[in-house]
Amino acid sequence: MDKVSKEFIDDLTVQGMLHCAAVRSRIHRGTIREIVAPELPPNVMMIREADLPGGNCISMGNADVPLLAGSNVEHIGQAVALLCGPNEPEVHRLAELVEVQYDRGDPLTLTRDFKINQKLYSRQIAIGNTQTAFEKASQIVEGEYTYRPEGTIPVGAAGALAVVENDGIRVATPTRWLFHVRQSVAAATGLHQDRVRVMSTRVTRADTNCLWYPSLTAAQTAVAALVTGKPVRMIATAREKRLLLTKRTGCIITHKTALGRSGEVTAMEIQIVAESGAFGIFAAEYLDRLCLAASGSYAAKSLKLDAVYIATSTPPAETHGGAGFDGAFFSVEVHANRLAELCQEDPSVWRLKNLLPDRGLTVTRARAGPTPQRKLIDLVVELSDFRRKYSANEMLKKRGDRPNFIPGYLRGIGIATCFHGGSFMSDNRANSATVTVKLNSESELSILSSSAMVPEATVDILSNSAARILNIDSSQVHIEPADTAAVPDSGPAIFSRDVTVVHRLLTSCCQTIQKQRFRTPLPIEMSRNRSGGRGRRWDPEIFRGVPFSPLSWASCVVEIELDTVTFELSIRGVWIAIHPGSLLDEKRATSLVESELHAAFEACGGYNRFFEPVIRFSQRSGARPAALEGIATNVFAPAFVSAVSQATGFYFDSVPLSKTLILQYLET
Amino acid sequence: MTVSFLLNGKSVSLDVPPNKRLVDVLREDFHLEGARPGCYAGECGACTVFVNGELTHSCLVPVFAAQDTDIITYEGLADTQEMKYILAGFDAVHYHPCANCRQSRLLTAYALLTTHPVPERREIDAFFSGHRCGCSSMGELYTAIEQAVDMRRRSGRHGRR
Numbered sequence: 001m002d003k004v005s006k007e008f009i010d011d012l013t014v015q016g017m018l019h020c021a022a023v024r025s026r027i028h029r030g031t032i033r034e035i036v037a038p039e040l041p042p043n044v045m046m047i048r049e050a051d052l053p054g055g056n057c058i059s060m061g062n063a064d065v066p067l068l069a070g071s072n073v074e075h076i077g078q079a080v081a082l083l084c085g086p087n088e089p090e091v092h093r094l095a096e097l098v099e100v101q102y103d104r105g106d107p108l109t110l111t112r113d114f115k116i117n118q119k120l121y122s123r124q125i126a127i128g129n130t131q132t133a134f135e136k137a138s139q140i141v142e143g144e145y146t147y148r149p150e151g152t153i154p155v156g157a158a159g160a161l162a163v164v165e166n167d168g169i170r171v172a173t174p175t176r177w178l179f180h181v182r183q184s185v186a187a188a189t190g191l192h193q194d195r196v197r198v199m200s201t202r203v204t205r206a207d208t209n210c211l212w213y214p215s216l217t218a219a220q221t222a223v224a225a226l227v228t229g230k231p232v233r234m235i236a237t238a239r240e241k242r243l244l245l246t247k248r249t250g251c252i253i254t255h256k257t258a259l260g261r262s263g264e265v266t267a268m269e270i271q272i273v274a275e276s277g278a279f280g281i282f283a284a285e286y287l288d289r290l291c292l293a294a295s296g297s298y299a300a301k302s303l304k305l306d307a308v309y310i311a312t313s314t315p316p317a318e319t320h321g322g323a324g325f326d327g328a329f330f331s332v333e334v335h336a337n338r339l340a341e342l343c344q345e346d347p348s349v350w351r352l353k354n355l356l357p358d359r360g361l362t363v364t365r366a367r368a369g370p371t372p373q374r375k376l377i378d379l380v381v382e383l384s385d386f387r388r389k390y391s392a393n394e395m396l397k398k399r400g401d402r403p404n405f406i407p408g409y410l411r412g413i414g415i416a417t418c419f420h421g422g423s424f425m426s427d428n429r430a431n432s433a434t435v436t437v438k439l440n441s442e443s444e445l446s447i448l449s450s451s452a453m454v455p456e457a458t459v460d461i462l463s464n465s466a467a468r469i470l471n472i473d474s475s476q477v478h479i480e481p482a483d484t485a486a487v488p489d490s491g492p493a494i495f496s497r498d499v500t501v502v503h504r505l506l507t508s509c510c511q512t513i514q515k516q517r518f519r520t521p522l523p524i525e526m527s528r529n530r531s532g533g534r535g536r537r538w539d540p541e542i543f544r545g546v547p548f549s550p551l552s553w554a555s556c557v558v559e560i561e562l563d564t565v566t567f568e569l570s571i572r573g574v575w576i577a578i579h580p581g582s583l584l585d586e587k588r589a590t591s592l593v594e595s596e597l598h599a600a601f602e603a604c605g606g607y608n609r610f611f612e613p614v615i616r617f618s619q620r621s622g623a624r625p626a627a628l629e630g631i632a633t634n635v636f637a638p639a640f641v642s643a644v645s646q647a648t649g650f651y652f653d654s655v656p657l658s659k660t661l662i663l664q665y666l667e668t
Numbered sequence: 669m670t671v672s673f674l675l676n677g678k679s680v681s682l683d684v685p686p687n688k689r690l691v692d693v694l695r696e697d698f699h700l701e702g703a704r705p706g707c708y709a710g711e712c713g714a715c716t717v718f719v720n721g722e723l724t725h726s727c728l729v730p731v732f733a734a735q736d737t738d739i740i741t742y743e744g745l746a747d748t749q750e751m752k753y754i755l756a757g758f759d760a761v762h763y764h765p766c767a768n769c770r771q772s773r774l775l776t777a778y779a780l781l782t783t784h785p786v787p788e789r790r791e792i793d794a795f796f797s798g799h800r801c802g803c804s805s806m807g808e809l810y811t812a813i814e815q816a817v818d819m820r821r822r823s824g825r826h827g828r829r
Contacts, residue, residue: 153712155704157704157705204768237708587762591807594808
């Protein structure tokens, strides 16, 4: 348990350790009548809700998530009971044999006709008078867009190991939010947080952006360790990973847009129904991100937005990709391409005409600063030869005899643009962070941060930056392992916070140390913290102000080819231009964007991920680094779906796009 | 069930449940941890090993199917000159896939360069199509493979196509 930061959780073992398997619900929703266990061997113990020593819930993003289903099952795969025993395959086998008898309820699903008890949060925004604008409009265009991306199974191991000690409990788990795990374990075990020590095992970029699952598993494992009095390890099986860790947020967004005579947007009415599974973890956050991005970067004098966040009977979603932004940009950008087509304009030209002008009023009633979006659109248009290709495809489509010109293939090209923010809009606790730096008498620097090691790539970026400021070799910089007993709380390592928050605090610490190091005797210790809400010009209650600073921006063009015989979709090219403020490591940033584009293609239903995107960064010297994680996800899906729509001549309005769906459209 | 096979050139046999996955047998019974169980569904490629000379996802192979086969894991090739070129190529361009899939990628690169001494990109794509770990980009991989080829060429061990 001492050198866990470089180990995978499934490689960690402790003498006398028990293995834990969860008995999971096989139905989506219902009431538990009885749990009938088979005859258990004497060394196997079953833990039910009544056996829990602390509270039966952890708190995550304003939601209460039960450790074990009490009387009600809220989603498929929810843990109903825990089995602990010395033999791992045996406990999993026995868990399968436990029979849970239910009174089945109707599963809650993502639909516009949701039930009233599904509603968790809602938000209404009204700017100007949409009714008058729609009455005066020369064209009104409506569209409904469904975004339910497919998640992939994370490669890394998931689970937790808990050991009860004299003075408390020690837990190891691969997590991106160390201190939340501690809080959850404390809540579940009834111990004071000071008696809970949490260490993160190795977390890689390929792992899911785990927030809720490690906290819940760690809490369940800790409870099992406390009840049995022995070390307990719980590792997610492949089935559990597929069931519980692939879920992504989904939404149905309806756009109704009023256009003026020259194709300019005069009013927008947007209705959003969104979900992130059971319990509504981070529901308010996702909803606010959806509302912020739902009207895109377009200038509409009047806007009416009605958004509802609902609970569904699926496992909670992890914070993948844009966490709300992706669904919003999918709908608004696909809709924008459709508007451009109806106005018989090139979508890039239509965008340039309709983008919010500098100093224009945003949806949060803040004045927009000068944005690089026009420059980014021009750049991807030029790189991809978008205008020529788009016109050529349109011409071929209108002639209606394309298979004679390009035998066996249909081609299409699509464009999308977005902005992106790298912090939490409504959760101030998740936004706060502390970083501590120590320079010892040997000029060796220690960086103490709970999210510096996640993901691995950040380690080099932070070490090199610190070494450069202090003029020492990067080998003299050590990043302390993520351990609640040793490092301060730096918040969750998602949304590029490692770069936008931790790096900034670290830089500030190092600059202060550099000023003091030749005047003050070593060692010097320096801490910097960022309070979640302080100094922000953003009020989540009334949805006004500037929620993110700085913002990052991107524009993307996707060209696809559809084989008319096999209906195989392949990517002919992806061009993406990003303005991330400034970059700390261009090579790693390129790698991150490329892997995100491949993942986004898979989320859209694609399989052949071997395409080489053209990635360009437009930086501004002296600018602060902005969020990069998730930005490619925001723009890929709308550009891709628009490209497929152009290729086939049908308006596709949903993700994922399966071969079957395309075939169905083409047959009609 | 007693299963016997060649493991990294040595004949081994063990008593094991016949449906235990090969990746688990390699890790738990032989402590060869180069192959990692990622998805247990043949999707991620982290568990890749050679079975009778073919790159195989060992999470999809029940151990009874490995009877009388020749299995080579990353550990069996780690000290070969070929693997050293690949490692050097990866290091030279700072290509560092995550610890989940690193060794299986090295093994796949080995298989690629053994059969295609100067691979084209479509051949790299074909060999790595079984790796779906999103830790690193294909662009980085192409550069790393090209670097490994270059290093081998400079050492005079370049095989002609």
